[in-house]
Amino acid sequence: MRSATEAIFARSCKVIPGGVNSPVRSFKGLGLTPLIVESGFGDTIRDVDGKEYIDYCCSWGPLILGHAHPTIVRAAQEQIAKGSSFGIATAIEETFASKLVSLIPSLEKIRFVSSGTEATMTALRLARGYTGRSKIVKFIGHYHGHSDSLLVQAGSGVSFLNPIATSKGVHSNLIADTICLPFNDFVALRTFFRSPVAKQVAAVIVEPIAGNMGVVPPLEGFLESLREETAKVGALLIFDEVITGFRVGLTGAQGLYSIDPDLTCLGKIIGGGFPAAAVGGKAPIMDALAPLGQVYQAGTLSGNSVAMRAGLETILQVANDPTFYERLEQKTLHLARPIEEALAYTKLTACLQRCGSMLTLFFGVSQVRSKEQLDEERFAHFFRHLFDRGIYIPPASQEAWFVSAAHTDVHLDYTARVIADYLTTEK
Ligand SMILES: Cc1ncc(COP(=O)(O)O)c(C=O)c1O
Known part of the structure; x- marks a missing residue:
């Protein structure tokens, strides 16, 4: 019974x-009334009817320490008591900026904003202002927030010069300069960068490990090719690490694959569960932002004190613990291994893709390298099966699931068992 939820x-x-x-x-499309949450603690959320769920959505990625982590709660409470918003520079902004710059080598300067959407929107404006060029390239199936020029998909690789908006209200003029390429497609990448239009590209923006079409790691050499091709034509390379930043390690996907992007967008984890995000990168590019430069960007709540304190404490928790990511990986394997074993016996077409503590179980395909059509009916059935048993995964088929440091072995075991049973008994 979900009577409070329904009401x-x-x-x-x-x-x-x-x-x-x-x-x-x-x-x-899932055939259920959505979850209405009342509270969360550790790896568990409780809905307004008092039913508990083990949470693998983790607020879509930010909660790497789990819900209501005592250190984060204390830091936020302390800050609120001193005032929550000033719209004036604070020392905590410098402390946090310096910490992030010291951790991620490609960051020389950083500007805080309040959402991932703002970070990517700012990165594009900055790239266009800095290069004086108009066109941007994104990959099909990658999501970079909902600013107009990024709300674009395209058909096949050959139709890359004919973008189609994924939302009504995005006028064709606003996306005329957005070019979409298929992810992990070396031929499409090379073909595009040999075309005359490549010299008009201000920036390529990429989720270096895709999370928004389910977890799809880059093929070996793809990010390197992207770095080479963009450098050759004088376009900037923007890594959208809103999900992967501090998720796959202290230096993000760029550290994992040893790529040096020009600009990086961060969000989610750096807000510690509060609205904070950032764009950062090479100093000469970042200095094109107002007030030093002529690229305008601003925000009433940018660098908000509570978000900065919660974000900084979160980053300190993961950075000061030398075994943090190793333990998180072990936890994720605890969940992933039994699922992988069950996949060997399943009659369903499905596959598990993972990078660190982000993972997706795909239905209807046996491998995903680029945007794919999945078995949505099967996913809906699977989602309901888990939901009924107190397990909450992101409520869409092409999303990343997240394991946090708060996930207990008991809960991971239970989840793995429920999923493995599903895979081996369903036809
Ligand atoms: C890779 C990526 N970039 C940008 C965004 C937009 O972030 P926000 O929802 O904070 O605006 C998201 C959101 O999920 C994301 O996954």
């Missing part, structure tokens, strides 16, 4: 479009 959702639908403040929370 709140019905009332929400009257005052909030679709009853939710972000569409993917709506459980669209």
